Amino acid sequence: MKLLLTLSARNLFRHRGRSLVVGLILLLGALVMTVGNGVLSGMDRGLSKNITDGFLGHVVVMSDKQEDDNILFLVMGKSIAPLADAAGVETVLAKQPGIFGYVPVGKNAAMALNEDGGNPSYAYLLGVDWERYRRVFPNNLKAVEGAQEPGEGPFVLLPQEARKQSFDMAGTWYHPKGVDVVDSSLPELAKLHRSTLPVRDEMVLMGFSEDNSSSDVRVPIRGVIRYPALNNLWGHFAFVDIASYRQCMGYVNPTAAVQLDSAQNALLTGENLDELFGGGDVGAAALTAIATDSVKPAAGGAWNLVLVRLKPGQEASVAAKRIDAALKEAKVPARAVPWNKASGPVGAMAMLIRGALFVFVMLIFVVAAIIVMNTLSMAAMERAGEIGMMRAIGAGRNFVRLLFLGETLILSLAFGGLGILIGSVTVLVLAQMGFTTDNDFLQMVYGGETFQPFLRLSDYGLALVQLLATSAIAVFYPTLLASRITPLEAIARD
Amino acid sequence: MAIVEIRNLVKDYPLGETTVHALRGVSLSIEAGEFLSVIGPSGSGKTTLLNVIGCIDRATSGEVRVAGQEVTTLNDRGLTSLRLNKVGFIFQTFNLIPVLDVVENVEFPLLLMKDIPRAEVRQRALELLESVGLSSHLKHRPAELSGGQRQRVAIARALVTRPAIVLADEPTANLDSTTGEQILDLMRGLNRTQGTTFIFSTHDAQVLSYAHRVVHMRDGKLAEGQE
Numbered sequence: 001m002k003l004l005l006t007l008s009a010r011n012l013f014r015h016r017g018r019s020l021v022v023g024l025i026l027l028l029g030a031l032v033m034t035v036g037n038g039v040l041s042g043m044d045r046g047l048s049k050n051i052t053d054g055f056l057g058h059v060v061v062m063s064d065k066q067e068d069d070n071i072l073f074l075v076m077g078k079s080i081a082p083l084a085d086a087a088g089v090e091t092v093l094a095k096q097p098g099i100f101g102y103v104p105v106g107k108n109a110a111m112a113l114n115e116d117g118g119n120p121s122y123a124y125l126l127g128v129d130w131e132r133y134r135r136v137f138p139n140n141l142k143a144v145e146g147a148q149e150p151g152e153g154p155f156v157l158l159p160q161e162a163r164k165q166s167f168d169m170a171g172t173w174y175h176p177k178g179v180d181v182v183d184s185s186l187p188e189l190a191k192l193h194r195s196t197l198p199v200r201d202e203m204v205l206m207g208f209s210e211d212n213s214s215s216d217v218r219v220p221i222r223g224v225i226r227y228p229a230l231n232n233l234w235g236h237f238a239f240v241d242i243a244s245y246r247q248c249m250g251y252v253n254p255t256a257a258v259q260l261d262s263a264q265n266a267l268l269t270g271e272n273l274d275e276l277f278g279g280g281d282v283g284a285a286a287l288t289a290i291a292t293d294s295v296k297p298a299a300g301g302a303w304n305l306v307l308v309r310l311k312p313g314q315e316a317s318v319a320a321k322r323i324d325a326a327l328k329e330a331k332v333p334a335r336a337v338p339w340n341k342a343s344g345p346v347g348a349m350a351m352l353i354r355g356a357l358f359v360f361v362m363l364i365f366v367v368a369a370i371i372v373m374n375t376l377s378m379a380a381m382e383r384a385g386e387i388g389m390m391r392a393i394g395a396g397r398n399f400v401r402l403l404f405l406g407e408t409l410i411l412s413l414a415f416g417g418l419g420i421l422i423g424s425v426t427v428l429v430l431a432q433m434g435f436t437t438d439n440d441f442l443q444m445v446y447g448g449e450t451f452q453p454f455l456r457l458s459d460y461g462l463a464l465v466q467l468l469a470t471s472a473i474a475v476f477y478p479t480l481l482a483s484r485i486t487p488l489e490a491i492a493r494d
Numbered sequence: 495m496a497i498v499e500i501r502n503l504v505k506d507y508p509l510g511e512t513t514v515h516a517l518r519g520v521s522l523s524i525e526a527g528e529f530l531s532v533i534g535p536s537g538s539g540k541t542t543l544l545n546v547i548g549c550i551d552r553a554t555s556g557e558v559r560v561a562g563q564e565v566t567t568l569n570d571r572g573l574t575s576l577r578l579n580k581v582g583f584i585f586q587t588f589n590l591i592p593v594l595d596v597v598e599n600v601e602f603p604l605l606l607m608k609d610i611p612r613a614e615v616r617q618r619a620l621e622l623l624e625s626v627g628l629s630s631h632l633k634h635r636p637a638e639l640s641g642g643q644r645q646r647v648a649i650a651r652a653l654v655t656r657p658a659i660v661l662a663d664e665p666t667a668n669l670d671s672t673t674g675e676q677i678l679d680l681m682r683g684l685n686r687t688q689g690t691t692f693i694f695s696t697h698d699a700q701v702l703s704y705a706h707r708v709v710h711m712r713d714g715k716l717a718e719g720q721e
Contacts, residue, residue: 003605010593389589392550393651394578394606396571487550487577 004399008406015379022375022408023415029368029470030416034423034463035430036361038453039445040354042431045454046447047350050229052339054140055237057102057307058316059323060342061089064333070344071107071305073236079108079208082251086303088332093306096323098314101136103128104303106245113204113216114170121169123162123205124237127245127303130155136309145185146176146223154244155222156203160185161235163224177201177220185224205240207248217248229448232440233346242301251302308336316340346444353444365470372474376408380482387482388489397483404482408475416467420460427453496559497658497691498524498547503556505542505714516542518714519556524693526658529685531702532695534711540695541663543711547693548581548661549573561658578606582652584662584694588644590636590651597623597632600650607655622650626680642673649680653690662694666701678704 012019052058062071063081071080083089086104093102106127111120130150142148144160163174164187173190175181181199183191190197206216219240227234240248310319316338323336340347380387387400435451443449505517517539524530532540545551546558549565550573558565561580568576577583590599600619604610623629626646636644645665652660662681666674682704685692694701702708710717 003602006598007591007593014593385589386591389585390591390602391574392548392577392583392585392589394574394603394655396574396606399606488545 004402004406005410007403008410011403012407012410018375018379019411022372023411025368025371025375026412026467026471027415027419027422029364030419030463030467031423031426032364033361033466034420034455034459035426035453036357036364037459037462037466038423038427038430038455040357040361041456041459042451042453043350043354043357043445043447046229046452047444048447050227050448051343051346051350052316053309054137054227054229055234056339056343057136058310058314058339059308059320059336060339061093061102061306061308061323061327061334061336062304062342064335066335068344069337069341072343072346079249080304082106082302082304083306084333086301086306088330089306089327089334092326092330092332093308093323096319096326098311098319100309100311102306102308103132103136104301104306105133106240106242106249106251106302107304108207108249110205110207110248112166112170113206114172115200115204116172116198118172118198119170120206121166121172123158123166123203125205125207125240125245125248126237127240127242127249129242130239133239136307141225141227143223144226145182146179146221148223148225150222150239150241154217154219154241155239156205156219156244157223157225157239158203158221159231159235159238160224160226161231162238165236172198172200174200174203174221174224176223205244205248207245207250215247215250217244219244229450230443231449232438232443242303246302249302306334349441350444353441357445361466365466369470369473372408372470373477376404376475376478377481380404380478380485383482384485384489387485388487391485392487400483400485401479404475404479408471412467412471416471420463420467423463424455424460427455495526496523497526497528497561498522498693499557499559500547501557503543503546503558504554505539505546505551506554515714517546517553520711520714520716522709522716524659524691526691527685527689529682529692529704529706530694531705531708532693532711533697533702533708534695536697538711539714540711542714544661544663544693544695547659548583549576578603579655580658582655582657582660582690584645584648584652584660584665586664586667588636588641588648588668590644590647592636595633595635596628596639596647599636599647600654603651603655618654619650622654623647625684626650640673641669642676645669645673645677646680649677649684653684653688656688657690659691659693662692664696664698665694666696666698671700674698675700 056072060071061083062069063083065081065084067081083104090102090104093099106125108125110123110125112123114120134149141157150157158174167173167187167190173181173186178201183194186194186197202218202220204216204218206214208214308319308323310316320336320338327334327336340351390400430451430453433451435446436449437443437446437451438449446452500520500522503517503520504515507514507516520539520543532543534540542551546553547560549560549568553566556566560576563576563580565573565576591602594602597616597619600623601615604615604618620629620632623632626649628643628646628650631639631643636647639647652662660681665681666677669677678701681692681694684690
């Protein structure tokens with residue numbers, strides 16, 4: 001071993017120029033791979049923090065009637081199926097290991113009616129039991145205007161982004177109840193027409209139920225919020241108290257039969273349906289009764305989804321499979337989907353970007369391996385006489401292989417190690433520089449609004465494995481060439 | 495006792511569509527302790543004969559026994575082992591390992607053997623270097639030595655494993671006549687004192703006076719009566 005190491009080290013020094021070229025390639029490859037690993041880890045951590053820990057959870061449980069796994073950004077008007085047995089889902093989740101917390105939510109799109117007679121706008125609603133929601137997602141938003149914690153009673157927490165969209169579509173400017181309009185927050189167009197700007201502190205939300213009926217609900221705006229990260233994405237989703245949400249979406253059951261007298265029945269079954277809306281007292285009274293007094297939220301609570309946050313170290317796809325199996329075993333009509341599938345284009349884009357970055361890193365890996373292989377192959381041919389002579393005086397093929405491996409290993413560890421070290425410093429420097437972006441795509445790459453690459457201990461291991469794999473691939477062919485050199489080559493060159 | 499036994503040795507080299515017949519049925523017996531010279535014009539097959547005896551080339555047909563071992567049936571590992579343990583080589587251009595110093599070059603074959611204690615390796619190398627007159631150059635690299643000194647190192651390296659035979663392919667070809675004579679004196683002395691069999695090819699007429707026996711080759715065959 002000492003002989004091999006001595007020979008390897010001295011050969012490297014003897015062929016300094018070539019060693020330097022190979023070493024620099026390995027250094028550069030290790031540096032890029034280390035930085036790439038840092039970016040990927042930063043992206044993972046950022047996405048984990050900002051998507052799974054900050055908004056959606058790692059696993060989403062949805063109704064088995066739900067057509068599409070993607071429940072985040074759906075075509076407007078396409079509703080998410082309600083869970084038929086949300087209580088059953090919670091019972092199953094309560095028995096699952098590795099769960100940090102879970103919270104049922106209502107989620108669907110609704111129309112925000114324009115009380116000033118213009119176009120309506122739209123809003124994606126998250127109907128929540130606020131206290132429960134905050135226990136699972138405690139730090140995922142902050143108030144820009146008004147209250148961050150809405151308190152008792154009906155509420156809307158409207159994101160900045162959704163408010164701006166509403167203004168763009170309907171021309172109405174929303175602000176929290178009891179809080180003056182903050183002029184500095186107004187878009188330029190609103191500032192121009194400030195004196196005539198329609199301003200509202202309540203939203204009239206109209207949802208569409210499964211049976212194509214609609215109902216609307218007036219809800220006070222308690223706060224305007226923003227998400228600390230990926231605000232452009234999550235900023236579409238307004239929080240609403242669950243009672244208002246259910247009423248808006250028609251998730252209601254009759255609690256008492258309405259007894260109609262003969263006149264009311266005649267009116268409802270009559271041919272002249274216009275009479276229903278003609279201001280007749282009887283019809284109006286009947287409809288009012290149906291719309292308000294006789295309907296209450298569904299017993300046990302109607303929800304669309306249950307968001308599940310896992311404890312650190314748990315793999316979302318593995319947990320989703322486990323939960324899914326448990327739901328099936330318990331015969332609960334629901335399925336569990338990992339976040340990347342549930343978040344549709346967001347998850348797909350995140351995976352795509354991650355994949356592209358990984359491919360880029362692997363490309364560097366392959367290019368480095370090819371260049372090093374080429375250089376070492378030429379070196380093997382140049383040294384055919386010397387290798388042949390060693391073979392002639394008794395060195396076996398294994399000795400020659402080990403000699404080449406030893407030389408490459410020394411180069412890998414010295415230059416590659418330096419590359420990993422410089423890469424680590426580069427990652428630290430990049431993280432310290434704290435680049436920020438508003439761009440949706442870059443936010444995906446950054447894993448949030450700030451570029452925070454970092455290296456886990458496993459990334460160092462990965463970089464080392466990548467480096468050694470590069471070296472092993474690069475040295476394989478040259479070693480094969482060298483080991484095939486026969487003693488006769490030494491004589492021939494003699 | 496014959497240290498090398500060759501029967502009907504044929505060696506052909508395919509060269510494009512033709513075949514070069516380097517050895518055409520050579521038979522030869524070499525006794526242990528001989529100092530044998532193979533002479534002949536270029537292309538007569540001297541080097542090929544030495545290569546086959548030294549197990550660095552394979553016979554096309556025929557039988558070759560070296561130190562009691564039939565070499566034509568050995569695989570690469572067997573041939574390597576035989577070269578390491580039974581054969582020493584001295585090359586025309588010395589062929590030392592440039593990154594090792596003098597003593598390390600001599601130690602190299604012993605270190606390949608693995609089972610010899612480190613102290614013994616060093617002692618054997620030092621003894622041989624002393625016998626070839628290079629005790630004062632132990633830490634020199636080959637590039638820092640003259641041609642004669644390099645060939646002395648090569649001789650020490652060839653002998654350090656205490657081989658049954660030493661093959662030397664034109665060992666004086668790259669040396670001036672005085673140095674060549676010194677090298678031949680050295681080889682002859684070692685042959686006499688250690689009983690090592692030396693087989694060397696040469697063009698050099700002065701070499702012949704040192705040899706116990708001279709074998710003439712022409713066109714891949716031995717001259718008649720030389721077996």
